[in-house]
Amino acid sequence: MLISQFFILGPRGDALAHRDFRGDVPSTSREDFYRSTRFWSSNERSSVRSNRTTKTNASPPPAFERDGVNYLHVKASGLYFVATTTSNGSPSAVLELLGRLARLVKDYCGALTEDAVRKNSTLVSEVIDEAMDYGYAQTTSTEMLRERVCSEPVETGDDLAGVLVSAKADGARAVAQGAFKAGQKVEAVLKHNLGVKVNFPTKAAINLMNAASVASGVNRVSSSATQKSVVSASSATTRDEIFVDIIEKLNVTFSANGDVVTSEINGHIQVRNFLQGAGTKVKMALSEDLTIGGKGTSARGNYAGVILDDCNFHESAKLEQFDVDRTITLRPPQGEFSLMNYRSAGNFKPPFKVIAIFDESVPYKVGVELKLFADFPSKHTCTGLIVNLPIPKGALGATGRLPKSVPSGSQHVMFDAAEKQIVWQFKKFAGGSDHECSVQIALQSERIPNVRREIGPLSLSFQIPTFCASALAVRYLQVVGNRPLDPLDDEAPPRAPHRWIRYLTKSSSYVVRV
């Protein structure tokens, strides 16, 4: 896994950072990579019958070879993190490393955008220099790097979290120098920014208000609260807090007769740690009825609690007690990491069911009645549900109609002519409720023989906050251990870390064949 060059490219192919470790790859590699990526076509793949001229939306695989140079890349937030190599090492190692570098850049800059990386080029290049030496990975843990990295994050114009970060950094310096009172400084900076950005759209203003409330210690969590640089986390003005998100992605496929073909949950426990002090330990207890490695329901009877097929844990997790009482102790690294990844197949009730009834009795038309039922407890509400129904390529068009009783603004159905599909959108979809929609497809000819094969499959995308499909739960989250004394931090507040535990179930691949 020797890396010859590393570079970060923006969405338009501009280099945002660049390192040449070995000098054994031509310096044109950046352009070569970008060109290959933009104009990737599958006829360049080396399979037997690949000289096809057909249309493809294929993007290049994460690793490919051009003129003796191997390019490996990871795409994160529209940026390409690319490594070139002329040796045949472990591709996974390089890809994992690139992913880690992306996260480091995000941890340090507070956000992963072209602008943030550009403005923080010094910080980013410092991070790269410490994380990699002569083509090999060195230290990639956020807190160990913090001892070595001395640049500070720079605000990014369009990212208000960045403003906050710099305000905090300024505040931190103020405390260190003992010249100002941190709070005043922060307030002053924010006031200044508010003054400047008075004409911004409302959304930005709201973000700014959130940012301000976080800074001034108002107990409220905003969407941008986790978008902060870990560098600022060391300062006295940052809140001592930890976010634990149990995120489950659902992969469900229904056959045309309503049977479940495949269903699997891919879950992970994501931690964003801004707890202060290297000695901090966290103890997390998961559901007691959790079984791992069971071979599915058939072997275990009707109810066996939460069943996971397999899981893995972050390096920092200590699992001595896990088999006894399902508790994990860990000394969490700073920043964002995935504490546990797990997989569970077939042990859950798919949250949505769809029924489609076809009507082919009228010539030149196909009618489809869609019924959608939310099969999850009514205390949860799904947000942003979108149902896509592709219609035959040869069809003239389609219209969707909602029942009259639907209050305006709560759902919307439209025909997307470019993609040839019906799009049915919901603002909110309460658990236990059901909705319907009737679709009329106009055909060019009287009938198309296999019309049903060309309609669908339906796909659903959604998010259900507070809901956890596998029923895995965090029973409690304890922060133990003392915060070590910081010589500059005489007025350290008593330890009362904020612990946020959030659940989210979302669709990854939710397909209903019709």
Added chain:
Amino acid sequence: MPSTAAASDARRATQNGRDEVTELSRALRSLSARPSNDSRANADRRALFRRVNALVTSGVDCASLFPDVVVNAHASDPGCKKMIYGFITRHARRNGELAILTVNALQKDSGDRDSTIRGLAIRSLASLGVKDLLEYSVTAVERGLDDDEAYPRATAAMGALKIYDVDAKTVRESEILEKLRKMLVSDTEEVVVGNCLIVLKEIDGAESLATKPIVYALINRIKSFSEWNQVLILDLVARYKIENADETFDIMNALESRLAVPNSAIVLGTVKVFLTATLEMPDIHQQVLERIKAPLFTLANSGMAETSYAVWAHLRLLVRRAPVLFATDYKSFYFRMSDSSAVKNLKLAMLVAVADAQNTYDIVTEITEYATDTDECIAAASVRAVGDIALKAADELEGIVDRLLQYFDLDIEHVTAETVLAVADIVRKRPAHATQCVEAMKNIDLYDVQEPSARATLIWFYGEYGEHIPMAPYFVEPVLTNMVNESDPKVRAQLLTCAMKLFFKRPPETQAMLGAALAACVRDANQEVRDLANTYYRLLQKDVCAAERVVNSRDDSPIYTFKETMAEDKVFDKVFAEFNTLSVLYGRPAETFIDPEAAARRRARTIQDEDEIDDVKRDEEEKEQQDMGGASLLDHADMIDFGDEEKASTPTSRSGSAADLLSLLEIDVPPQASTTSTLALDPAPALDPASFQSKWTSASLVASGLQATLRSVSVSGATQITAHLTSKGIATMASGGPPDAMKFFFYAVDASVRDIFLVEAMVDARARGSTFTIKCDGRGSNFVAFQRLFADALASVP
């Protein structure tokens, strides 16, 4: 892609960049006199360096700032230091004399109280890469290896490798390597051990490190290492020759926990250890495969799309190795909406591999759903997968073939095309199904299919089964009369063969068609098509019955394995031996994409850092040496003649026999087009050195080791030769050297087709000998002619 607007933007940016470099240079110089601990000056420096950094990143060459940066090297602020040292190490190679000015500051810092500064200084000193300054680098590294703190020690270890790459001898003669070997097993800090491992692996080679004491020492504390070092250790363990079964189990027990981590590189590394350790124990090997399934599936479905792709690629390899073990997991290979095309392709391959008597029905049902995928390549691949399953299934074949033939009903062009290809394979392998397949295909018209290979296959069907497809001649005829519109020679050749076959099967309907086909094909632009047409002519002329036997011979003995599959099996074994490397992702062994010598050569080039044209020369010298080594037994001058002769003489003899036959068929004989059109060179070709260099490396047509003897005895210098060649339309890119070893780079442009010819020639005027390599960038229709022209031109130098 680069439009003119973008180009002018780029020019403007470069101009702005240059202005800024000048400005920065002035600003940096003005700060140089400020004391090292002046905090305001340091803040200014930081700000300036931020700008330098931005410029470098945007591609502006800032090398000219080097002297201005060096005079600021005394700054005490750590942030400043990092930026200054970083800049210096990146540009030191080109500014060796100036770099010495920074050595003092660096040496001082390598004794700093702060370990970060010490590490930084050691790293920078070791990275200078200037031969004259190596003694300072060596001292710094030697001292750094004895440091009390881990960070400088680790940096120093890595520094040893950097020095080694500049001057291996110095490092070998010092005690550094011995020390590193000791530290590898004894150092208390994992970061240091990790770097020792990296360095020794590169210098000594991994095999020599895979000894019992080292492997055991590393395995025992593997959990304390960083993830990246764990990957390196696992790689080392996989190379270790395990002595007995007990040892195998010990190692596997010690590493078992590495299967439950989220880092796919560690898991795959562990899997490789497990698999290689149990190769001799089939039972345990199977158990290992069972054991690693769950963690691999978890990884394949979590984390980043990129890493999970790599895991899928490895799963594909394992599925291929032990399909039976994965037969019950077939549902894991069903598509998900979120899958990339690359993953979908892998999944299809795995579904084909695991299909057995129990699950085939489910699998084929599922794959059939993919035919409407929006990515046409995936849709086509799914059709191919059904075909492959049909080919490999032993019984219940009809069911699958029926499903395959149903694809024709979908009436989607790319699906139909792929189905034609798949059906052809089935008919070839299992002639028993021909009737059923031909029945389903008899209404497929050539208008339904555009993809060339599918068209060719469909035409093959019309010819091969012409007696069962009533419409066959009428499908072919309109296409045949417009053969010029058919861009792919394969299709044209197939049309001709089809006309031949049909002629014997249904002569009254097709006689005129065959005449037209032959007439068109002897005039064809493609050599193979012409050859084929001429062969058929001669056959028909000689003995019509024999022609029928040749053209319409059908061998109904079944094919057991396609040649492609056998080749794949060989590749597969090699790829398996390279588990957890890029080979698995590419599906081909390392030898096809890794060139160890090229890497070493390029590295050597960068260190010496010469200008561009020199690089080309040297690369070529090396290449030439290789070429010469491989081909020295052949007389290249003869080869040119042979090529000429073949091209010039065969067509005439051919056209003679063809003409006779054509008259038999009452068709006008086209005048035989000359295959070697006359070559005319552009009298004033233009090419800049950069494109020369890039074309030289990219040109696909190469003739090397060619020779010519100078007729004149009075050649005394390069200008004499270049002047003569210029008059012939061959321009000079570079020339030089003493009369007995002159070296030239020439180029010329074909006036009609605009092919560019590139020449590298060595001329010994005293021995009157010359050796040259010619490359051609373009279609190369006049490549041979140019070789002759050049040889003549060189020989005729006055």
